Amino acid sequence: MTILKLEPSSEPFTYEQWEELAKTKLTKGAFDYVQSGSGAEETLIKNREVFSQWDLLPYVLTNVEERDLSTNLLNRKIAAPFLLAPVGFQTVVHPDGERASASSASKLNIPYITSTVSSVALEEVSKIMQDTPHYFQLYWPNDDDVATSLVKRAESVGYDAIVVTVDTPLLGWREKDLHNGYFPMETGAGMANFVSDPVFQAKYNSDDLLEDSELIPVIRNILLKQNLTWEKLAWLREQTSLPILLKGILRADDAAKAVQFGIDAIIVSNHGGRQLDGVRSSLSALPAIVEEVNGEIPVLVDGGIRRGSDIIKAIALGADAVLLGRPYVYGLANGEAGVTDVLKNLLSDLDTSLAIVGIPTIQMIDQSIIEEKR
Numbered sequence: 007m008t009i010l011k012l013e014p015s016s017e018p019f020t021y022e023q024w025e026e027l028a029k030t031k032l033t034k035g036a037f038d039y040v041q042s043g044s045g046a047e048e049t050l051i052k053n054r055e056v057f058s059q060w061d062l063l064p065y066v067l068t069n070v071e072e073r074d075l076s077t078n079l080l081n082r083k084i085a086a087p088f089l090l091a092p093v094g095f096q097t098v099v100h101p102d103g104e105r106a107s108a109s110s111a112s113k114l115n116i117p118y119i120t121s122t123v124s125s126v127a128l129e130e131v132s133k134i135m136q137d138t139p140h141y142f143q144l145y146w147p148n149d150d151d152v153a154t155s156l157v158k159r160a161e162s163v164g165y166d167a168i169v170v171t172v173d174t175p176l177l178g179w180r181e182k183d184l185h186n187g188y189f190p191m192e193t194g195a196g197m198a199n200f201v202s203d204p205v206f207q208a209k210y211n212s213d214d215l216l217e218d219s220e221l222i223p224v225i226r227n228i229l230l231k232q233n234l235t236w237e238k239l240a241w242l243r244e245q246t247s248l249p250i251l252l253k254g255i256l257r258a259d260d261a262a263k264a265v266q267f268g269i270d271a272i273i274v275s276n277h278g279g280r281q282l283d284g285v286r287s288s289l290s291a292l293p294a295i296v297e298e299v300n301g302e303i304p305v306l307v308d309g310g311i312r313r314g315s316d317i318i319k320a321i322a323l324g325a326d327a328v329l330l331g332r333p334y335v336y337g338l339a340n341g342e343a344g345v346t347d348v349l350k351n352l353l354s355d356l357d358t359s360l361a362i363v364g365i366p367t368i369q370m371i372d373q374s375i376i377e378e379k380r
């Protein structure tokens with residue numbers, strides 16, 4: 007399947023232009039929340055810079071007339087080797103929030119990961135995604151009954167996997183948000199999965215008397231479990247038959263433990279530079295993790311993926327697929343149409359890049375096309 011259609015470009019077109027557009031449309035608090043990283047933003051910057059430390063080495067005179075961007079992930083075929091990363095609180099970007107992002111993803115057969123702090127309940131997102139793969143991202147609440155309830159709800163409405171984010175015992179030290187005094191839940195965003203949860207309501211709001219504003223501190227208090235350990239994953243394994251992915255791995259020895267604990271896939275990630283500043287870029291962590299995992303489970307990566315050639319580099323370094331965060335969130339500033347513009351451009355860019363690197367299918371990408379800059 008060759009999907010390339012070079013349309014005349016309307017603006018915004020590039021990642022940078024979308025970011026600029028979002029800056030003009032969002033409140034300062036919301037824009038800074040999306041754009042910024044933690045601390046001095048060293049990791050946020052490294053996530054991008056690392057891509058130029060690798061050069062692609064195209065093959066010439068190969069037949070690339072018929073190209074195929076599709077790939078398989080967790081036994082499902084997907085349109086291209088990228089997924090939409092879990093991003094919470096999307097109504098701070100556009101009133102349609104996750105409805106718009108999921109609708110766009112579903113129409114393009116691109117997998118979508120619903121955040122625990124989605125502004126739209128996980129059941130509604132699942133309905134929008136229909137048959138397109140969709141995963142539920144779990145921030146493991148500090149209450150196992152609520153955790154189990156969220157996982158069971160996801161399982162019962164047809165989610166394909168659970169993504170446990172493991173780099174967030176606490177929210178990172180995000181200086182812009184602290185300076186702005188901004189917490190997105192205070193706009194009413196990000197509570198949908200809690201207010202719709204029967205177990206949460208029974209335990210924390212049994213008389214249904216609390217206003218949303220009174221629920222914020224309650225949700226905030228139980229949202230993140232700081233004493234989560236590897237052993238607890240064995241418990242989660244027993245609660246669900248769905249595949250479990252761990253998101254936020256940066257060390258090869260942690261990747262080895264994930265395999266040992268029966269995890270089905272890992273996502274190499276530093277949370278888009280939003281958690282611990284000073285950690286390594288995700289792309290630089292990837293090769294050692296791929297080597298350690300040695301093909302036993304899929305390895306995904308996110309952080310700084312902006313263009314088709316970034317995706318090709320990540321796959322050449324051993325990733326099975328990548329996740330996009332900020333690119334589609336900036337598109338969301340223009341609602342569903344904006345997300346679709348961003349995704350279609352990326353598909354065309356990826357298709358073009360694949361042709362010029364001289365490789366007709368995603369499956370055929372290997373490390374022969376990449377080398378460290380000399």
Ligand SMILES: Cc1cc2nc3c(=O)[nH]c(=O)nc-3n(C[C@H](O)[C@H](O)[C@H](O)COP(=O)(O)O)c2cc1C
Pocket residue numbers: 039040041053091092093094121122123143171253275276277278279280308309310311329330331332333335
């Ligand atoms: C505004 C925003 C909200 C996010 N919310 C979540 C979330 O709810 N759960 C999660 O696991 N990761 C969350 N992330 C991290 C993303 O899933 C992803 O790891 C990161 O955005 C990838 O980097 P990129 O933005 O450079 O593509 C969020 C990221 C952003 C920018």
Ligand SMILES: CCCCCCC(=O)C(=O)O
Pocket residue numbers: 094123177226229230277280
């Ligand atoms: C205590 C709120 C946790 C939600 C964090 C959402 C997220 O992952 C991000 O902003 O990054």
